[in-house]
Amino acid sequence: MQNNLFSHQNMKKITKSKGFSSFTAALLAIALGLVFGFIVMIIARPSNSIQGFSKVLFGGFSRIGDVFYFATPILMCGLSVGFAFKMGLFNIGASGQYTMGMFFALYVGFMWDLPDNIHWIVCVIAGLIGGLLWGLIPGIFKAIWNVNEVITSIMFNYIGMYLVDMWIQGNGTMYISSKTRTAYLPASAQMPSLGVRNSSVNISIFIAIAIAILLYVILEKTVFGYELKATGFNKFASKYAGMNDKRNTILTMAIAGALSGLGGAFAILAPSTIAGSSMTYEPISVIAPAGFNGIAVALLGSSHPIGIIFSAVFISHIQRGGTLTALYGYKPEIIDIVIAVIIYFSAFSLLMNTALGNFVKSHRRKRGQNTDGQESDFIEEKNNPIMETTRGENNSEILENTGSHVEVEHKIDEIVNHSEEA
Amino acid sequence: MDTLIYLIQNMLPVAIPLLLVALGGMFSERSGVINIGLEGIMLFGAFFGCMTVLLIQDSRINAQIILLIAMLVSALAGLLYSMLLSFAAVNMKADQTITGTAMNMLVPATILLFAKMNYNSDGITTSVAFYIQKVPGLSNIPIIGEMFFQKTYLTVYIGFLILIISAIVFYMTKFGLRLRACGEHPHAADSVGINVYRMRHSGVALSGILGGIGGFFYSVGVMDGNINGHTGVAGFGFLALAVMIFGQWKPWKIMFAALFFAFLRTLAYSTSLIPMFNKMDINQTYFKMMPYVATMVVLVFTSKKSRAPKAEGIPYDKSTR
Numbered sequence: 001m002q003n004n005l006f007s008h009q010n011m012k013k014i015t016k017s018k019g020f021s022s023f024t025a026a027l028l029a030i031a032l033g034l035v036f037g038f039i040v041m042i043i044a045r046p047s048n049s050i051q052g053f054s055k056v057l058f059g060g061f062s063r064i065g066d067v068f069y070f071a072t073p074i075l076m077c078g079l080s081v082g083f084a085f086k087m088g089l090f091n092i093g094a095s096g097q098y099t100m101g102m103f104f105a106l107y108v109g110f111m112w113d114l115p116d117n118i119h120w121i122v123c124v125i126a127g128l129i130g131g132l133l134w135g136l137i138p139g140i141f142k143a144i145w146n147v148n149e150v151i152t153s154i155m156f157n158y159i160g161m162y163l164v165d166m167w168i169q170g171n172g173t174m175y176i177s178s179k180t181r182t183a184y185l186p187a188s189a190q191m192p193s194l195g196v197r198n199s200s201v202n203i204s205i206f207i208a209i210a211i212a213i214l215l216y217v218i219l220e221k222t223v224f225g226y227e228l229k230a231t232g233f234n235k236f237a238s239k240y241a242g243m244n245d246k247r248n249t250i251l252t253m254a255i256a257g258a259l260s261g262l263g264g265a266f267a268i269l270a271p272s273t274i275a276g277s278s279m280t281y282e283p284i285s286v287i288a289p290a291g292f293n294g295i296a297v298a299l300l301g302s303s304h305p306i307g308i309i310f311s312a313v314f315i316s317h318i319q320r321g322g323t324l325t326a327l328y329g330y331k332p333e334i335i336d337i338v339i340a341v342i343i344y345f346s347a348f349s350l351l352m353n354t355a356l357g358n359f360v361k362s363h364r365r366k367r368g369q370n371t372d373g374q375e376s377d378f379i380e381e382k383n384n385p386i387m388e389t390t391r392g393e394n395n396s397e398i399l400e401n402t403g404s405h406v407e408v409e410h411k412i413d414e415i416v417n418h419s420e421e422a
Numbered sequence: 423m424d425t426l427i428y429l430i431q432n433m434l435p436v437a438i439p440l441l442l443v444a445l446g447g448m449f450s451e452r453s454g455v456i457n458i459g460l461e462g463i464m465l466f467g468a469f470f471g472c473m474t475v476l477l478i479q480d481s482r483i484n485a486q487i488i489l490l491i492a493m494l495v496s497a498l499a500g501l502l503y504s505m506l507l508s509f510a511a512v513n514m515k516a517d518q519t520i521t522g523t524a525m526n527m528l529v530p531a532t533i534l535l536f537a538k539m540n541y542n543s544d545g546i547t548t549s550v551a552f553y554i555q556k557v558p559g560l561s562n563i564p565i566i567g568e569m570f571f572q573k574t575y576l577t578v579y580i581g582f583l584i585l586i587i588s589a590i591v592f593y594m595t596k597f598g599l600r601l602r603a604c605g606e607h608p609h610a611a612d613s614v615g616i617n618v619y620r621m622r623h624s625g626v627a628l629s630g631i632l633g634g635i636g637g638f639f640y641s642v643g644v645m646d647g648n649i650n651g652h653t654g655v656a657g658f659g660f661l662a663l664a665v666m667i668f669g670q671w672k673p674w675k676i677m678f679a680a681l682f683f684a685f686l687r688t689l690a691y692s693t694s695l696i697p698m699f700n701k702m703d704i705n706q707t708y709f710k711m712m713p714y715v716a717t718m719v720v721l722v723f724t725s726k727k728s729r730a731p732k733a734e735g736i737p738y739d740k741s742t743r
Contacts, residue, residue, distance in 0.1 A: 040532075044539055090519050147721045150458065150519060151667070154660045155714045162714075166707035286652055292527055299520065331538045333651075336531030344506070344524035348516030 022302035025349040026311070028356075029300065032349075033342035034318075037334055041325075048328035055328065056335070059321030065199025069270060071316035073098070075208045076263030077294025078312050079215060080135075082303035084256040086219060087248065088232040093138055093153025094260040095291025096160035097131040101261025102268045102281065102288075103164040104130030106182060109189035109269065110174045119188040124207075124265045131261015132254050134160055139253025143246040149253070157287050165283035175283075185269070185278040193271040200273060204266035209309055211259070216305040228252060263290060289336070296339045299346035315339065425696055429688055430569045435643030437684030438581035439464070439636040439655075443662035444669060444676045445588050446632030452592075452671055453625025454605040454618075455511045456735045458522030459504075460633050461659025465529040465649070466503040467634025468641040471496035472546040472649045479550045486576050489552055489642065493580070493635055500634015501627055503529075508626035512619050515737035526659070534651035545650035552576065552642050577639040584632070589673040601625055605731035608738045618738045636662070657714070664717040670729045686713050 037056065041049045060067045077094045084091035105127035114122055138152040168175050168182060176183050191202040219225035230238040231245055239245050267290065272278050297315055301307030322335030345352070443460050450457035457463075474492040483491075506525055510516040537545050557571040570578075592598040603611040604621040612618050640658055641649045665683055669676030690709035693699040699709075 040535070044535065092519075092523060141718070141722070145722045145725050147718075147725045151660070151663060151721060152718065154657070155664070155717050158657055158714045159711050162707050162711045166705060170705070284652075292523070295520075295523060329539070331535050333531045333535040333538070337528060337535065340524050340528035340531060343527065344510070344521060347520040347524065348510055348514040351514060351516070 021353060022304075022307070025353040026300045026302065026307075026346070028353055029342050029345040029349040030314070032345045033338045036341040037338035040337055041330060041334060044334075045329055048330070052325045052328040052330050052334075055324045056318055056321040056338075059324035060317035060319075063199070063320045063324075065194075065196035065201040067313065067316050067320050068205045069199060069201040070319060071312045072205045072208050072270075073263040073267040073290045074293045074297050074315060075205075075212070075309060075312035076266060077260050077290050078297030078301060078308040079208075079212055079305060080131075080256040080259035080263070080298075081291075081294045082298035082301060082305065082308050083215060083219075083259065084252055085298060085303040086232050087228045087252045088235065089142070089249065089252060089256075090150050091135070091138075091153060091253065091256045091260075092150055092295070093135070093156050093291070094256075094263075094294045095288045096153065096157035097134040097257040097260035098264040098267075098290050098294075099157075099164050099288050100134040100160050100264070101127035101131035101258075102264030103167060104261070105265035105268055106168070106174060106185070106281065109185045110171075110183070114188070116188040119186070120191050120269055123189050123269055124191075124204075124262065127261045127265025127269075128258045129261070131264065132258040135257015135260065136250065136254045139250040139257075142253070143249040157291070161285065161287055165285055168281065168283050180284075181280040181282045184272075184276070184280070187278075189269060190271040190278055191266070191269045198273055200270040200279075202270050204270065208262075208266065211262070212305040212309050219305065224248075224251070260291065260294070263294070264288075293339060296343045296346075299343055427565075427568050428695070429685065429692070431573050432692065433681070433684045433688040434570070434578045435575050435639075436687055437680045438577050438643060439640035439658055440662050440665050440683055441581055441677055441680035442584060442632045442636035442639065443659060444665040444680055445585065445673060446629035446636065447663055447666040448669075448671050448673065448676060449588075449592075449601065449625045449632070450629035451625075451666070451734050452605040452731050453601045453622045454608060454731060454733045454736070454738065455508070455622050455626050456518045456522070457504075457507060457626065457629050457633075458519050458663065459507050459525030459659075460522075460629065460662055461655060461657065462522075462525040462527070462529045463500050463503050463630055463633035464637030464640060464655045464659050465533065466637065467496035467500040468637035468649045468655065469529070469533050469546070470499035470634075471638030472548055472641055472647065475548045475550055475647060476546055479548055485550050485552055486554075488550055489576055493638055496634040496638035497631045498634070500630040500632070500637065502630070504626050504630025504633065507630075508623045511626070511737065512622045515739065518735055518737075530651045530654050533649070537651060544652050545648060548647040550647055552647060575639075575643050577643050581639065584635070585673060585677055588632075592673055597624075602731075604738075605733055608733050609742075612738075612740065622738065633659070661713060661717065664721065667728070667730075668717075668720045668724060670724070671731065672729075683713055683716070686716055 034056070038049065038053050041052050045052070077098060080094050080097065081091050105123045108123045108126040109119070112119075112122065134156060137156060138149045141147040141152045142149045169177070174182050191204055194201050194203065194205075219229065227238065227243045227248055230241070231243060231248055235245060268279050268281060270279050293315060297308055297312045300311035300314070301309070318338065319332070319335050322330075322332045322338075325334060326332065443464055446463075447457055447460055471492040474495040475488055478488055478491065503525070507518070507521055510521040511518045533546075534544060537543050552575055554574055554576060555572070557574075561567045561571040563571070592602075600611065600616045601621050601624070603616060604618050604625070608618045611621070636658075637655060640655050641647060661683060662680075665679045666676060668682075669679040689696075689699075690706070690712050693704075693706055693709050
């Protein structure tokens with residue numbers, strides 16, 4: 001029985017695992033977001049809604065290169081937000097860090113004269129430093145003065161945006177005031193393209209994926225990662241256990257900032273499809289949307305670095321589809337609405353998921369236990385007192401951390417399995 | 423003296439949205455729900471307020487009556503929109519910060535979509551002059567008349583009226599006392615028969631009403647009756663949260679905090695008119711950053727002895743403890 005991969009028990013292990021549960025929760029949130037988007041499209045322009053919606057769903061497939069190009073910055077911002085989430089910090093300041101990283105990369109790209117093959121690498125590192133500094137500040141405020149990082153990072157979004165716009169507008173080499181945008185970056189500062197026709201996709205997507213894997217290793221295999229997650233689960237217990245929460249807070253925010261900063265650098269250093277030009281930045285006093293899309297990406301990927309890779313590609317996919325809906329008279333903002341709704345439902349989809357699961361379970365119970373035989377959930381629940389008592393505690397667990405709820409359930413499953421084997 | 427009068431005249435219409443929205447945040451947080459979606463609620467109220475103005479501006483109704491009608495519509499819109507938060511936070515026990523962030527993102531996108539598809543612009547532009555040159559009678563009082571009753575908006579007086587009503591509701595009614603109890607110790611409140619869920623719903627609903635009105639007053643007093651999906655309310659919802667924290671979650675202190683922030687902002691936008699600052703030749707962007715930097719400084723000094731409601735941000739569950 002244990003050897004069979006698809007045995008009932010194994011399947012149940014998979015379906016009850018944390019990963020699977022957050023996967024179905026993400027699917028639920030995505031489905032609700034897309035349905036809402038479809039409804040908005042029907043209201044806005046009923047006659048074209050079917051074609052428009054199918055563009056949202058499938059339009060991205062015709063622009064695979066662009067999907068990966070636009071996925072890179074939001075992947076980095078998603079990693080940034082998700083990494084901070086692991087420690088229980090909400091890094092809403094990814095936008096500011098992204099803008100700051102972009103400015104540092106631009107500055108090195110324009111002002112430093114470096115050999116061709118290392119110029120863009122230095123630009124990327126500069127972007128990392130820029131974001132790091134902008135993430136460090138909210139971390140210090142949190143650690144030393146206990147100021148809520150949400151308010152701090154929102155304020156630093158605005159301060160960073162104004163600062164960058166001012167610095168760019170005040171720099172004659174970087175800014176062309178007649179076109180209200182930055183000048184074209186020298187070719188040496190642009191990242192090597194992957195050679196997909198009509199697309200700016202470049203090697204940064206591979207760097208981003210490598211960083212995601214590196215983060216996974218840090219979180220799962222290092223002491224720092226363990227302390228980080230422990231602090232996220234219960235900061236008082238981890239402090240009692242001797243973990244330096246102040247140092248960890250500052251370090252986490254600095255790393256999160258560096259990740260967003262890299263996102264900004266990747267976005268601006270991408271090669272242009274037209275020879276002799278480059279990506280440009282318009283200082284128009286608007287907060288970069290990439291940071292907020294990063295929140296959606298992180299939530300959908302349930303803050304897991306590998307999950308975030310897929311959710312970033314998905315969000316980028318529907319964004320590309322959204323721009324194509326213009327063919328049917330819609331505007332790309334439709335996707336922002338879908339993303340906002342996805343975030344809204346992500347906030348409690350794990351709970352909804354559990355509720356849905358319980359509903360299905362109770363239905364199965366009503367239909368009779370005979371079909372399910374010995375291993376039905378119903379009998380297990382009844383026979384095992386551990387299950388019952390821990391279930392009761394579960395409800396309170398939901399309060400503190402929606403994630404831990406599923407983990408507890410997973411552990412119970414293990415206990416149950418052990419007792420059965422014995 | 424002229425400079426001071428000018429600053430005060432311009433400061434009040436800016437202070438009122440901050441004041442109202444911060445009061446809204448206060449009601450929500452003292453009931454135990456963190457409302458970070460105030461920015462979205464403001465914009466939602468402003469959008470419906472401006473739409474109302476747009477629809478009735480061609481009829482021959484007096485401008486101040488139009489303002490009152492639009493204000494009621496924006497209050498209703500804010501109330502309805504805030505129910506998204508109370509449903510998620512109270513009924514579904516969701517993460518309140520994430521829910522608020524989603525609410526903030528939803529409105530600008532909706533406004534841009536609507537305005538681009540219908541008016542081919544980024545927002546809604548109205549053409550009603552809400553400006554009051556002189557309040558009859560009162561404007562003739564020396565100095566005070568000039569400061570408070572000339573070149574102003576009706577929003578200023580409504581704002582202070584709402585402040586007084588809020589303070590009375592907050593401190594002198596059974597409802598206010600119960601609301602505050604739910605934010606400090608919901609289990610104790612529940613044990614004496616107060617319905618915590620209903621109180622939190624009402625707290626968020628009040629913040630929705632005040633947030634909606636505040637948003638419309640922002641578009642009247644700061645944007646001249648227009649609203650734009652790109653710039654939105656320029657972070658006023660977040661600044662209002664800072665005002666609320668600076669005001670220690672208390673109505674009268676919030677008023678002074680709102681006036682302080684509005685003064686900073688007015689100063690930032692009128693540096694070229696003030697000879698002293700004009701001579702110093704500082705980039706105006708530094709002044710524009712000032713309210714945000716001031717927020718940080720203020721938070722550092724107030725965080726040590728913060729009077730934040732104890733139970734804020736924690737969903738209430740009867741079965742615990």
